[in-house]
Every structure is written in C-alpha cells, then in structure tokens.
Amino acid sequence: MTSTVLPQAATPVKRSKLRRSINDCIVVTERNLVSYVRIPDQLFFSSVQPIMFVLLFRYVFGGAIATPGMSYVDYLMPGIFVQSLLFGCVSTSVGLAEDLQKGLIERFRSLPMARSAVLFGRTISDAVRNIFVMILITLVGFAVGFRIGTSFGLYLVAFALLILFAFCFSWVFAFIGLSASNSETAGLMAFPILFPLTFASTAFVPAESMPTWLRWFAEHQPVSIAVNATRGLMQGGPGADTTHWVVLTLIWSAIFLAIFVPLAVWRYRRVG
Amino acid sequence: MTAAIEAEGLTKTFGGEFLALNGVGFTVEEGTVLGLLGPNGAGKTTTVRVLTTTLVPDSGWARVNGLDVVKDANKVRSSIGLAGQYAAVDANLTGRENLRMVGQLFQLSRKDASRVADELLEHFNLTEAANRPSKTYSGGMRRRLDIAAALVVRPPVLFLDEPTTGLDPNSRTAVWQVVEDLVANGTTVLLTTQYLEEADRLADNIVVVDRGAVIAEGTPATLKATLGETVLDLGFSDVGAASAASKLFVSSWPAPPVLDGSILELPIDAGPSQVMMALRKLDEAGMAPTSMTLREPSLDDVFLSLTGRRAELGEDN
Structure with missing residues (x-):
C-alpha cells in the first residue's frame, strides 16, 4: 500500500505567541466556514426561520399590535434583527458540542495550538454567518414594506452594533456548548434562555401592555436594550434616546465578554 | 537506550x-x-x-x-x-x-x-x-x-x-x-x-x-510462554461431562485447564503430540468430546490466566 517514502518534514514558521494564536484562530474559522458551505441544507433552514418570523409577525400579528409613532413593520424589523442574530448563536453551542462529541476537540487539544483558538474560531465564523443573515433579513424586510427612517449610514452603525452584540452574546453559548452532554442537549439548552429574552422584550410589542413585574424585566434586560438601540438608529423619532441605548448595548456586550470568555476557556481546558 | x-x-x-x-x-x-x-x-x-x-x-x-x-x-x-x-x-x-x-x-x-x-x-x-x-x-x-x-x-x-x-x-x-x-x-x-x-x-x-x-x-514471547502458545477447546454435551473431563487434567497437565460452561480449554505448548495426549487421556477414560477447536490464545485467555476471571466489558469511557 505504501510504495512511496514518508514526506520530508516541513519546518514550522517562527512566529510570536500572538501571531501563532491569530494563525490558529484563522485556520479554525476557515474550517468552520467551509463546513457551513458544505452543508447547504443547514444554511438554508437557518435562513428560513428568520424569514418566517418576519412574515408571521408582519402579517399575522402585525394588524393587532398598535405601535407608537411608526408603522408595525418599522417597529418590528429591529426586533427581528436582534432575535435572528441571537437565535443564530445556537449554532455556536451546537457546533462546539458536535466537535466535542465527534472527537475533534480532542484532536485540537493534542495539537500545540492556542487554547482559545477553537472558541474564537467558532464565535468569529458564527459572526460572519450572522452578517449574511442580517443582509438577508434586511432584503426580506424591504420586500414587506420596511423602510429606514433615519439614514443608510445609521443603518450600517446598527448593523455593526448588532453583529458585535451577537458575537459577545455567543460566548454564553460557547460555554453552554462545552457544558452540554451532547449536541442535541446543547441545542435544547439554548431555548429556555433565548425565548424569555427575545419574547419578554420590546422586540415585537411595546412593554406597556405587560404586567408590571414582567414589564420591569422587559424594559431592563439586554435584548430590549439592543432592540431599542437598533430601533433608535434605524427609525429615530422623538424621544428615541439612541445614544443612551447604544452605550448600554456596548456595556452589556463588554459584560458578556468579560464573564463568558474566561468561563468558556476554563471549560475548554477541563472538558472531557 | x-x-x-x-x-x-x-x-x-x-x-x-x-x-x-x-x-x-x-x-x-x-x-x-x-x-x-x-x-x-x-x-x-x-x-x-x-x-x-x-x-x-x-x-x-x-x-x-x-x-x-x-x-x-x-x-x-x-x-x-x-x-x-x-x-x-x-x-x-x-x-x-x-x-x-x-x-x-x-x-x-x-x-x-x-x-x-x-x-x-x-x-x-x-x-x-x-x-x-x-x-x-x-x-x-x-x-x-x-x-x-x-x-x-x-x-x-x-x-x-x-x-x-x-x-x-x-x-x-x-x-x-x-x-x-x-x-x-x-x-x-x-x-x-x-x-x-x-x-x-x-x-x-x-x-x-x-x-x-x-x-x-x-x-509478546514471554507473555505467550506463560499462557501456552495455543488453546485446545473441547466441547462436551453438558457442563457435567465437561467438568468430569477437566478432572483428568487438573493435576497432570503442564498448565491448568479452564472450564467455561460445557467447554474445556486446554493450554497447548508442546505441539500436536500434546493434542494427541489429551485425546488419548479422554479415550482411556471413555469420554468423547462433541466438538474440538484449536486456536491462538485470545485477550480473554490472557485475562483468565492473569486475573482468574474473564475480560469484562467495562464502561467504555
């Protein structure tokens, strides 16, 4: 079977520790993106879900929900953007749990690579995927009557803010993925977190109609804050207080990173 | 080294x-x-x-x-x-x-x-x-x-x-x-x-x-030497017959025989002549096995001879 001689060993490139980590991170990110492209059905169905949410809320609930100062579709779309990107984070936990289950993490851990590269590679590739989701939903939104009330520049600011927010939030899911016993559980564990955060929020309906205790939660939790910031940037309007919400969104993003990056890396070192 | x-x-x-x-x-x-x-x-x-x-x-x-x-x-x-x-x-x-x-x-x-x-x-x-x-x-x-x-x-x-x-x-x-x-x-x-x-x-x-x-x-050579190169499996009609047959070998065989249900396992380390000796012993005692297989020792045999019990299927991590 093996007629040829074994290949000559190649010499590793001399790089600083930081350069090595960046290299590892890029290699893992590339590998994840290739996997996404290789499984087109997964890509297809993960795009179908946000489109369905746009259509359902726009045409089923839209008529029954009164929104102050703007049409429902303009009110809805910022909520849909945030919800879709956060739901996309499920793939962070499922992806890591699958790598763990299939023994890929074991292979990575036996290689002389940066301990954080597998996690950053995963969260970054999910952020790249989120860019496509964001563009896709924007187009669907335009098709059902969504219009930007401010300017295209501010829409882009909102775009960037949400990709960043989702990236930071996905570290929560990196930690979950490494803690779950298998990928199915990792997927299921996401929903008790995502449903209350996205639905008990100002994403789809104004909080005024909720009971007092729920209203307090809905007005202060991070998803609502990100939605308010997005709505302010995309629609503006009197009393939008956009700067306030954008700053709060950035603060929440920093909090997610500060807590869950160390937790996820700690989990990665001890997993298995 | x-x-x-x-x-x-x-x-x-x-x-x-x-x-x-x-x-x-x-x-x-x-x-x-x-x-x-x-x-x-x-x-x-x-x-x-x-x-x-x-x-x-x-x-x-x-x-x-x-x-x-x-x-x-x-x-x-x-x-x-x-x-x-x-x-x-x-x-x-x-x-x-x-x-x-x-x-x-x-x-x-x-x-x-x-x-x-x-x-x-x-x-x-x-x-x-x-x-x-x-x-x-x-x-x-x-x-x-x-x-x-x-x-x-x-x-x-x-x-x-x-x-x-x-x-x-x-x-x-x-x-x-x-x-x-x-x-x-x-x-x-x-x-x-x-x-x-x-x-x-x-x-x-x-x-x-x-x-x-x-x-x-x-x-590998030392381990196998302690085990016998080969194992002769003799099948009997029931457990009783196998156990009766094993008594013939308990004291006289170079390595101890092993009883596994109705199968008697005899370590063979001296080649075909030893197989013939085993069959002669049975014949003299008027016993006849119902089946006979000659095989290489398995991990199970290694275990049996080292621990006195069969290799069990443990938790696979």
Whole structure:
C-alpha cells in the first residue's frame, strides 16, 4: 500500500505567541466556514426561520399590535434583527458540542495550538454567518414594506452594533456548548434562555401592555436594550434616546465578554 | 537506550468515584513499540489522554521525550502525533483540507502545509479521494487519514488508540504495515489494542492493563510462554461431562485447564503430540468430546490466566 517514502518534514514558521494564536484562530474559522458551505441544507433552514418570523409577525400579528409613532413593520424589523442574530448563536453551542462529541476537540487539544483558538474560531465564523443573515433579513424586510427612517449610514452603525452584540452574546453559548452532554442537549439548552429574552422584550410589542413585574424585566434586560438601540438608529423619532441605548448595548456586550470568555476557556481546558 | 515515554503512578478519577487509572506506570524505550493491551474500560484511552496532554492526572507523573506532560504540555504537543477512536478528522472537510488544517495548526506555512498534505495523501494511497469530504470515506480510509493527520510533522512519538478496532481484515493489515514502516524509520509508537494478535505482531513490549492498573508486562514471547502458545477447546454435551473431563487434567497437565460452561480449554505448548495426549487421556477414560477447536490464545485467555476471571466489558469511557 505504501510504495512511496514518508514526506520530508516541513519546518514550522517562527512566529510570536500572538501571531501563532491569530494563525490558529484563522485556520479554525476557515474550517468552520467551509463546513457551513458544505452543508447547504443547514444554511438554508437557518435562513428560513428568520424569514418566517418576519412574515408571521408582519402579517399575522402585525394588524393587532398598535405601535407608537411608526408603522408595525418599522417597529418590528429591529426586533427581528436582534432575535435572528441571537437565535443564530445556537449554532455556536451546537457546533462546539458536535466537535466535542465527534472527537475533534480532542484532536485540537493534542495539537500545540492556542487554547482559545477553537472558541474564537467558532464565535468569529458564527459572526460572519450572522452578517449574511442580517443582509438577508434586511432584503426580506424591504420586500414587506420596511423602510429606514433615519439614514443608510445609521443603518450600517446598527448593523455593526448588532453583529458585535451577537458575537459577545455567543460566548454564553460557547460555554453552554462545552457544558452540554451532547449536541442535541446543547441545542435544547439554548431555548429556555433565548425565548424569555427575545419574547419578554420590546422586540415585537411595546412593554406597556405587560404586567408590571414582567414589564420591569422587559424594559431592563439586554435584548430590549439592543432592540431599542437598533430601533433608535434605524427609525429615530422623538424621544428615541439612541445614544443612551447604544452605550448600554456596548456595556452589556463588554459584560458578556468579560464573564463568558474566561468561563468558556476554563471549560475548554477541563472538558472531557 | 533512552526512554521516549515514562509514566509513574498515574491515577485519575472520573465523577468522583469511577477510578479510571489506579497507579499506571511503564517505560517505552526510544524507537520501540509498546502495546497497551486490555478490555474496554481498562484505562487504555485514559492513559493515552494523559500522555497526550488532553487530560491532567490526579496524581503521578509522565514524561514524553523527557518533557513533563502537565508542566510542559505545549512542548509535548509539538513532538507527538495522536490518532485513534477519540481524536477524529473533520467529516465535512476533504482529506486534503483536513491534513492542511493540521499542518497549519503546527504553524507550517500554507505552501508547506499543502505540500505535506499532498505527500501524505499519496503515501497513504488517498490521492484519488483527496478532494472528497472525509465522511464519504470507508472505515479503513478514514483510519488512514487519521493516522496521516498524526504524521504531519513527523513526530518522534506516535500514539495510536485502537487503530484497527472495527476494521475489516484487509484494512487492518494495511494499518499494521503503516505502523511497521514508521517504526522502521525510528518512530516510537504506543498503541492500545484489544487484540492480542495485534500486540503480538507489532509490539516489542506489551503492558496488560485491567481496572486502571498494570497487571502484566513483558515481551509478546514471554507473555505467550506463560499462557501456552495455543488453546485446545473441547466441547462436551453438558457442563457435567465437561467438568468430569477437566478432572483428568487438573493435576497432570503442564498448565491448568479452564472450564467455561460445557467447554474445556486446554493450554497447548508442546505441539500436536500434546493434542494427541489429551485425546488419548479422554479415550482411556471413555469420554468423547462433541466438538474440538484449536486456536491462538485470545485477550480473554490472557485475562483468565492473569486475573482468574474473564475480560469484562467495562464502561467504555
């Protein structure tokens, strides 16, 4: 079977520790993106879900929900953007749990690579995927009557803010993925977190109609804050207080990173 | 000779109670093959995981190429290759992409990683399948890719965790050939296996583990000598008949006979004449077996003779 001689060993490139980590991170990110492209059905169905949410809320609930100062579709779309990107984070936990289950993490851990590269590679590739989701939903939104009330520049600011927010939030899911016993559980564990955060929020309906205790939660939790910031940037309007919400969104993003990056890396070192 | 792998008193407990390793220790000289033999759950994979730095032991120490697997973990990782059941290739990537990825993670340049990948694919006869996702590979091809991935930087020490479990006989022979080639080139190999035949063919030394501890150690020849080369299985109509027959051999046979239900197992170490002697004894006593098989000793026999009990299917990690 093996007629040829074994290949000559190649010499590793001399790089600083930081350069090595960046290299590892890029290699893992590339590998994840290739996997996404290789499984087109997964890509297809993960795009179908946000489109369905746009259509359902726009045409089923839209008529029954009164929104102050703007049409429902303009009110809805910022909520849909945030919800879709956060739901996309499920793939962070499922992806890591699958790598763990299939023994890929074991292979990575036996290689002389940066301990954080597998996690950053995963969260970054999910952020790249989120860019496509964001563009896709924007187009669907335009098709059902969504219009930007401010300017295209501010829409882009909102775009960037949400990709960043989702990236930071996905570290929560990196930690979950490494803690779950298998990928199915990792997927299921996401929903008790995502449903209350996205639905008990100002994403789809104004909080005024909720009971007092729920209203307090809905007005202060991070998803609502990100939605308010997005709505302010995309629609503006009197009393939008956009700067306030954008700053709060950035603060929440920093909090997610500060807590869950160390937790996820700690989990990665001890997993298995 | 210098030691490529040394382990001493390794222990590891999972979930606070399951003692996976209970003081495992051994030495592997440079350029030799050690066969770590044992049933499922004996602690083979856990031992490999400690030696390849993916698991930190509770106590004990281990060195690979003179480097401590806990303190110098990252340096150890640069000088080892790992292939086997728990370290996989990416099913969605092609064979070439998998190897290139591993090369790049060893800090090879893109160009070097691609060259090494192509050469390895050719060496392992995978060139035709190089651009297909590895999930389309057969079991034997995937195993070869897995071993190729462990060889990207030509590591001086190679760990193979059950490299042939689940493979058909042809693929198994192919994997054996790969290992023999590597050893001929000076690589030190630690391989775990459930097959005595595999350890016999590849290993210079065998360490038998059971319940997380070493229960025997030696060259294949010494281990087999203590067991008898061959086993004669004599089947009887019922347990009673078999037990009556075993009494004929208890004191007079060189190695003790083993009773397994209605089957009497006789170790044979002196060739055909000893088989004839066994049959003559039975004939003289007026007993006739209903079936007769002559076979090589199995892992089960090793276990039986070392521990007095059959190899049990333990928790498979």
